[in-house]
Amino acid sequence: MAKVKGEIIVDIERCKGCQVCISACKENVIGMSKNLNRKGYHFAQSTNEDCTGCINCALVCPDGAITVYRARLN
Amino acid sequence: MSATKDIRLMKGNEAFAEGIIRAGCDGYFGYPITPQSEVLEYLSIQKTKERTGMVVLQAESEIASIHMVYGGAGCGKRVVTSSSSPGISLMQEGFSYLAGAELPCLLMNVVRGGPGLGTIQPSQSDYFQAVKGGGHGDYKMIVLAPASVQEMYDFTKLGFDLAFKYRTQVMILSDGAIGQMMEKVELDEQIPRLTDEEIIKKYPWVTTGKTSDRERNYITSLDLNPARHEILNRKFQAKFKKIEQNEVRFERIDCDDAEYLFVAYGSSARVCEKAVQLGRAKGIKIGLLRLITLFPFPYDEVARLAKQVEGILTIEMSAGQMIEDVRLGVNGAVQVEHFGRLGGIMPAPEEVLNVMEEKFIKTKVYA
Amino acid sequence: MLETLPITKEEICKPENLVYSRTHLMTDAALSYCPGCGHGTIHRMIMEVIDEMNLQADTIGVAPVGCSVLAYEFLNIDMQQAAHGRAPAVATGIKRLMPNKFVFTYQGDGDLAAIGTAETIHACNRGENITIFYVNNGIYGMTGGQMAPTTLPQMKTATSPFGRNVETMGYPLKITELIAMLPGTYFVTRQSVHTAANVRKTKKAIQKAIEYQKLNKGLSFVEIVSNCNSGWKMTPVEANKWMEENMFPFYPLGDIKVPK
Structure with missing residues (x-):
């Protein structure tokens, strides 16, 4: 079992649905929502609980739309 | 003590260069061109960095010079460039951007004859370029026309003051004769350069x-917002x-009782001043x-004089x-004629007086 | 047996667990760039470094003409917007008169390597103590995808619709290699931001460039090979792949000139 547990928060209105974060995520956490934001983009979202908080998705996000948290599990 | x-004997270009140093200039960026290369040469030999801390840099082109001016002006510094006609043409891009960004700076054009490479001799054929815009867009710049080496010096401080008062460019529109001639100049005390703290306080x-x-x-x-951009314009x-x-x-020189009027600026005005004396010696009331x-x-002053005189000759x-512009001011009130020499030739006082007589006085039908 | 998670999403997303968020040196304005465009990432990396080095009050940036013309809307620092290609001259004016400030230009390949070639070469050759961030995507993005000085041979653009014919249209310009030859440059490198690993390398390069500017040893030049999915007419992910396969062989990543 992983010793850390991550989570991402996507700023839905900043996301332009470019999907670069999806290719950056090694854990296949991110998928595209079927919903649209106000600009009409399908936005990225976390689809499972495998996030390790590695921040790779946030680093490559051109719009700085992803905030990452990482908690240590005791 | x-x-x-x-008081010193100086070339017009040197007086300008000494003028900007003493007016507290922070930076000069320029490129050599005849007939104004003495500006950069004078500043280089003056060791301005040691004298006042002023930066002097020879740029790779007039285009680079004017954009270096833009950068310095954007920091609230007192910055200057100078050139002559072909170089000023290259700078038009920068002038337009400076106007659009409302940046204060001092420019000088020591005009030579054109178009193209033209000649290195004095000319006044960049008037339209200086006063009607030159670069793209709706803008103007203050244009000062010195007629002596002393004014080449005096207009540097005046130019800085006006530039910062209105956040605008100020151009000294000189010519090859004023730039190259030597006259006595009375110099003022050094004005200290502003510190960064003073600049930040004065210009938020x-x-x-x-x-x-x-x-x-x-x-x-x-x-890119049309409504905002219209407001800005x-x-x-x-x-x-x-x-x-x-x-x-x-x-106004001998204008009070003038029946005939020269309108001129810069070198041409010096020629006309002598022509006025020659004319008056012959009994012709010229101003x-x-x-x-x-x-x-000065449209209003031209309009006032148009009602007084019987003819106006622009030199x-x-x-x-x-x-x-004279005709716009006169607005049809009186006949306005032009006389000019091209190719870098300065007219002689006798020559312009003769034109005045030919055009207005000898043709006059007395009742 | 499926283990139940010992921690909820709410418990993870607490301030003390925050590991990454957009730096406050990026404004809240939505970036005007196309989806997937590298500009946003490059902006953010520069701002992260300036933030981490506590340089906000000492930084003056110069924005170019091109897609990043509005950079001053996004970067929460003092900036000047330059005419097309003239950013290195503007930065020279700033740095010469404000020598203690950190001064950088941010320029695209059309701006830097075509119309601004003279200003670029001479600022580099004078060894101006500024930093140039050069974003090379091989195309004029903002004007609609025309051929740039950096467009690859045979690459199709709006003004080379049948592919760039080097015999009539000239060769792509490796200006970074050219600049590295000049004695006025101190640090010259080429990076990318299309993967997380590359973003980290780019950030390191930015850090170095800024540190070197403090040494007053000359100009630091950071090229970032980036994508233009709109101009290249690909999805962002395809564009990044195409960039790896086509741009990197011609514009290889890595340091080109490092301080001895």
Whole structure:
């Protein structure tokens, strides 16, 4: 079992649905929502609980739309 | 020690260079071109860095020079460039951006004959370029026309003052004769350069690094929002209007009883001043309206004189550019004629007096 | 047996667990760039470094003409917007008169390597103590995808619709290699931001460039090979792949000139 547990928060209105974060995520956490934001983009979202908080998705996000948290599990 | 006047014999270009140093200039960026290369040469030999801390840099082109001026002006510094006609043509891009970003700076054009490479001899054929715009967009710049080496010096401080008063460019429109001739110049005390702290206090719009006590500053001429951009342009126009109301400068020479009038500026005005004396010695009441500011143009004074005199002759070392503004001021009230020499030739006083007589006096039918 | 998670999403997303968020040196304005465009990431990396080095009050940036013309809307620092290609001259004016400030230009390949070639070469050759961030995507993005000085041979653009014919249209310009030859440059490198690993390398390069500017040893030049999915007419992910396969062989990543 992983010793850390991550989570991402996507700023839905900043996301332009470019999907670069999806290719950056090694854990296949991110998928595209079927919903649209106000600009009409399908936005990225976390689809499972495998996030390790590695921040790779946030680093490559051109719009700085992803905030990452990482908690240590005791 | 009692203060004695500091009087020197200087070239016009040197007086300009000494003038900007003493007026507290922070930076000069330029590129050599005849007939104004003495400016950069003089500044280089003066060791300005040691004298006042002023930066002097020879740029790779006039284009680079004017954009270095833009960068310095955006930091609220007193910055200057100078050139001659072909170089000034290259700088037009920068002038337009400076106007759009409302940056203050001092420019000088030591005009030579054109078009193209033209000649290195003096000319006044860049009048339209200086006073009607030159670069793209709706803008003006204050244009000062020195007629002596002393004015090449005096207009540097005046130019800085006007530039910062209105956040605008000020151009000294000189010519190859004024730039190259030597005359005595009375120099003033050194004005200290402003410190960064003084600049930040005086000019809150400058880009000197965003501190926590204010929002970020940015210098730009771009606004893609049409409504905002129209408002911005109207603001520019209001500023130019204010300049037209407040800053018109001219000199009336023997105008009070004049029946005939020369209108001229710069070197041509010097020629006309002598022609006025020659004419008056012959009993012809001639006056001279010498323009000091070309923008703003003294339309009102021209209109007043048009009601008084029987003919106006404009003298320019061009094919006739300033005459268009004179005619706008005269508005049909009196006959206006032009005489000019081209190719870098300065007219002689006798020559312009003769033209005045030919055009207005000898043809006069007495009742 | 499926283990139940010992921690909820709410418990993870607490301030003390925050590991990454957009730096406050990026404004809240939505970036005007196309989806997937590298500009946003490059902006953010520069701002992260300036933030981490506590340089906000000492930084003056110069924005170019091109897609990043509005950079001053996004970067929460003092900036000047330059005419097309003239950013190195503007930055020279700033740095010469404000020598203690950190001064950088941010320029695209059309701006830097075509119309601004003279200003670029001479600022580099004078060894101006500024930093140039050069974003090379091989195309004029903002004007609609025309051929740039950096467009690859045979690459199709709006003004080379049948592919760039080097015999009539000239060769792509490796200006970074050219600049590295000049004695005025101190640090010259080429990076990318299309993967997380590359973003980290780019950030390191930015850090170095800024540190070197403090040494007053000359100009630091950071090229970032980036994508233009709109101009290249690909999805962002395809564009990044195409960039790896086509741009990197011609514009290889890595340091080109490092201080001895």
